[in-house]
Amino acid sequence: MSRLRLAGADGLQPMPGGLLDGLELALQARALSLHYAERRVLDQISLSVPRRRITALIGPSGCGKSSLLRCFNRLNDEIADCRMDGEVQVLGVDAYAADVSVPDLRRRVGMVFQKPNPFPQSVGENVAFGLRLAGLRSRLELDDRVETALRAAGLWDEVRDRLDDSALRLSAGQQQRLVIARALAVEPEVLLMDEPASMLDPISTLRLEELMVALRERYSVLLVTHNMQQAARVADYTAYMQDGRVLEFDTTDRIFTNPRLRGTEDYITGKL
């Protein structure tokens, strides 16, 4: 097959047949298109994200990665003039069905953004926030859940004596792990991560990558990253997007050693 051909032009599917056979799926998009007012930014996307794996979403700036991520926890609902067509499933359920509770969906599908966004509260209160919102009142249980989440985020040892300090006094890397602890505290099943390490120094980035790999045992992660080394280091699968379409999806190893499409190769080698 010619490497110069683009998916769609010759009926080439983004995903090789059988690639995810036998794996449960965390997220699925089918014929997903998204418009901001009249402008189409996602075009008939098909994507399957397996459970308990890390899937990286890569592609040139503006190709629609964040917009796609936001379809999975309905964050695009908050944007005026944003229209979605097609189907989105989260853990096998239509995320846009009339009877879906959006707050519950967002609890199950946690999100971590590029810029660490702790609340201007104490470290402990940041992690307890979602639990309080869910109605948990017992001090003992709250403390226990806060500690569990901070341990899972690899932050407990650094903040166990600073739980009452302002979260804003933590370093950027610590703040990002705190935000992850806040997401983990409400026991999500999926984590959407939108360039979570792009504002961190190399050591904090490494720690965050180690954390992602550790989280993979329990959570399904969809990670947007511009850092090709990061995708290669942590992701099991990688999807390449361009111009609002997923052009190629494969194991990360295959994408980085022998991509099927010229566009993918040009992007990962920095030619695009």
Ligand SMILES: Nc1ncnc2c1ncn2[C@@H]1O[C@H](COP(=O)(O)OP(=O)(O)OP(=O)(O)O)[C@@H](O)[C@H]1O
């Ligand atoms: N709220 C919005 N209203 C209108 N247009 C938007 C909005 N958010 C994103 N866009 C546009 O949609 C397109 C896709 O943006 P998106 O942020 O999803 O891309 P991206 O691949 O995540 O980009 P980057 O890698 O630079 O973060 C861009 O042209 C962007 O300008």
